[in-house]
Amino acid sequence: MPEPSGVGRPRDVRRDAAIHEAALALLTEVGYDQLSIEAIAARAGVAKTTIYRRYRDKAALVAAAVEQRQGSAPPEPVAGGLRENLLAVVGWLAREIEEQEIGLLGALFAGMRGDARLADEMRRILRRDQAAMTDRLPGEELAPGAAELFAEVAPAVIVHRIVFAGERCDERFVRHLVDDILFPLLRKGIQS
Amino acid sequence: MPEPSGVGRPRDVRRDAAIHEAALALLTEVGYDQLSIEAIAARAGVAKTTIYRRYRDKAALVAAAVEQRQGSAPPEPVAGGLRENLLAVVGWLAREIEEQEIGLLGALFAGMRGDARLADEMRRILRRDQAAMTDRLPGEELAPGAAELFAEVAPAVIVHRIVFAGERCDERFVRHLVDDILFPLLRKGIQS
DNA sequence: TCGATACGAAACGGTAGCGTATCGAAATGG
DNA sequence: CCATTTCGATACGCTACCGTTTCGTATCGA
Numbered sequence: 001m002p003e004p005s006g007v008g009r010p011r012d013v014r015r016d017a018a019i020h021e022a023a024l025a026l027l028t029e030v031g032y033d034q035l036s037i038e039a040i041a042a043r044a045g046v047a048k049t050t051i052y053r054r055y056r057d058k059a060a061l062v063a064a065a066v067e068q069r070q071g072s073a074p075p076e077p078v079a080g081g082l083r084e085n086l087l088a089v090v091g092w093l094a095r096e097i098e099e100q101e102i103g104l105l106g107a108l109f110a111g112m113r114g115d116a117r118l119a120d121e122m123r124r125i126l127r128r129d130q131a132a133m134t135d136r137l138p139g140e141e142l143a144p145g146a147a148e149l150f151a152e153v154a155p156a157v158i159v160h161r162i163v164f165a166g167e168r169c170d171e172r173f174v175r176h177l178v179d180d181i182l183f184p185l186l187r188k189g190i191q192s
Numbered sequence: 193m194p195e196p197s198g199v200g201r202p203r204d205v206r207r208d209a210a211i212h213e214a215a216l217a218l219l220t221e222v223g224y225d226q227l228s229i230e231a232i233a234a235r236a237g238v239a240k241t242t243i244y245r246r247y248r249d250k251a252a253l254v255a256a257a258v259e260q261r262q263g264s265a266p267p268e269p270v271a272g273g274l275r276e277n278l279l280a281v282v283g284w285l286a287r288e289i290e291e292q293e294i295g296l297l298g299a300l301f302a303g304m305r306g307d308a309r310l311a312d313e314m315r316r317i318l319r320r321d322q323a324a325m326t327d328r329l330p331g332e333e334l335a336p337g338a339a340e341l342f343a344e345v346a347p348a349v350i351v352h353r354i355v356f357a358g359e360r361c362d363e364r365f366v367r368h369l370v371d372d373i374l375f376p377l378l379r380k381g382i383q384s
Numbered sequence: 385t386c387g388a389t390a391c392g393a394a395a396c397g398g399t400a401g402c403g404t405a406t407c408g409a410a411a412t413g414g
Numbered sequence: 415c416c417a418t419t420t421c422g423a424t425a426c427g428c429t430a431c432c433g434t435t436t437c438g439t440a441t442c443g444a
Contacts, residue, residue, distance in 0.1 A: 008389025033225030200419025
């Protein structure tokens with residue numbers, strides 16, 4: 001892929017944005033396999049050549065699009081104890097996964113199977129997002145290793161519910177996840 | 193669609209089996225989207241006509257194949273306490289998911305997106321398998337509602353690890369899942 | 385002004401799978 | 415024997431998308 005050399009007409013950054021946006025939108029709609037370069041070009045209002053000038057193939061395009069994208073930031077620590085912060089973070093996480101990432105993750109989940117590069121890229125990004133998340137938990141009331149435990153359990157249960165159970169993550173579920181699972185698990189002073 | 197009427201040459205059940213087998217094998221190998229009727233026919237050593245006579249389309253075929261298939265049975269309750277039984281069941285579950293179902297689930301996870309019928313069918317089957325699992329836990333040492341909690345947490349964490357973390361479920365992980373998560377969560381006498 | 389590059393539009397040949405149709409042979413039950 | 419159905423083999427037209435090429439225009443730096 002020839003990088004832009006600086007000489008000649010420069011690339012239009014708005015087209016980069018349009019391509020990324022279209023790619024992510026279609027990715028969540030139809031999935032990775034059904035995703036076609038032609039559809040992305042059409043949705044972005046861009047010629048196919050403009051895409052092939054930037055990316056070698058679909059995997060490279062998707063990786064770049066997901067790379068660039070940023071979700072909303074996790075909530076700041078609130079006043080109150082561990083439970084209140086857990087409710088805030090889990091609520092945010094559930095909403096985040098449900099609204100945006102689930103189609104994305106589902107699509108990538110499938111797409112990863114055939115493309116090891118894409119798989120590694122996705123896992124790198126997921127880890128990055130998780131790291132930003134576990135910072136939001138107050139350390140005082142936490143059992144040792146609780147942050148890792150949270151990152152291991154909370155997304156898992158949320159994703160599992162949405163995908164395999166096919167149910168939504170309403171307020172009731174968030175409270176259930178916090179009160180029945182996370183809080184007793186992460187609270188300091190729990191003896192094995 | 194036309195059911196065999198009884199008159200004329202009967203259908204060969206070995207071909208049904210061959211079709212199911214080929215479908216499941218290819219499903220785990222290439223995924224739902226990449227799965228093609230032609231490839232299934234080739235792998236099964238069967239003409240396309242033979243498949244289209246039985247199933248209207250890909251979704252119907254896959255649903256039937258997954259329906260028929262049975263994994264190994266969960267282990268019988270062993271002597272010893274809750275922890276030993278948890279180790280046995282979780283070890284079996286991890287192996288089951290890792291060996292067979294992960295490719296299957298991944299493929300279906302993606303395929304479900306486009307086909308609501310298939311999605312419902314899959315969830316029905318998953319629930320059936322989970323029900324057979326939670327029977328294997330001894331009721332005496334369990335907190336109330338622990339069986340549902342187990343079904344909610346254990347598969348979620350296992351799947352999440354395999355898919356999103358990209359790591360295997362070795363003996364060490366099974367112990368971690370039981371000792372650090374499930375056992376403290378399910379044990380009777382845990383006070384919120 | 386000029387060279388180089390980016391862009392849109394369109395066309396291209398190629399691949400892959402779809403679902404259907406046709407044909408002859410084989411297997412049933414009446 | 416015979417109607418009926420299954421099965422393999424093969425061909426068919428169709429659609430979608432691939433990745434590339436061409437051409438005319440637009441937009442930059444020098």
